[in-house]
Amino acid sequence: MTTPPPSFTFTFDGEPVRARSGQSVAAALIASGRRSWRHTRTEGRPRGVFCGIGVCFDCLVTINGRPNHRACLVEARPGDTVSTQEGAGHDDLAC
Numbered sequence: 001m002t003t004p005p006p007s008f009t010f011t012f013d014g015e016p017v018r019a020r021s022g023q024s025v026a027a028a029l030i031a032s033g034r035r036s037w038r039h040t041r042t043e044g045r046p047r048g049v050f051c052g053i054g055v056c057f058d059c060l061v062t063i064n065g066r067p068n069h070r071a072c073l074v075e076a077r078p079g080d081t082v083s084t085q086e087g088a089g090h091d092d093l094a095c
Ligand code: FES
Pocket: 048, 049, 050, 051, 052, 053, 054, 055, 056, 057, 058, 059, 060, 070, 071, 072, 073
C-alpha cells in the first residue's frame, strides 16, 4: 500500500485550501469545491478549468500578487496566496 503524499495549505481569496504535494493549483481548488477563479474582461463571466493542459488560458489566477498563472500547470506550494483574477491581470503571462 502506498502512502499518500503529504498535505499542506495555501490560501484562496483568504480562505485555506488543502493540497497535496505535486497537485496543481487547479486540482486543489476543484477538490475544495471551487469551479471558477477568474472573471472575463468584458462581461465578468466566471472561468476555471477548461482544457486542463495549459492550452486555453481559461484558468488564469493570481498567485502571490502576480496575475496570469495557469492554475492547471502551476504546482500548489505551501503558504502561497492565490486569488481570483479579474480580467487580464496586470503582468505579462508568467507561465
Ligand atoms: S485550463 Fe486551459 S490552460 Fe488551464
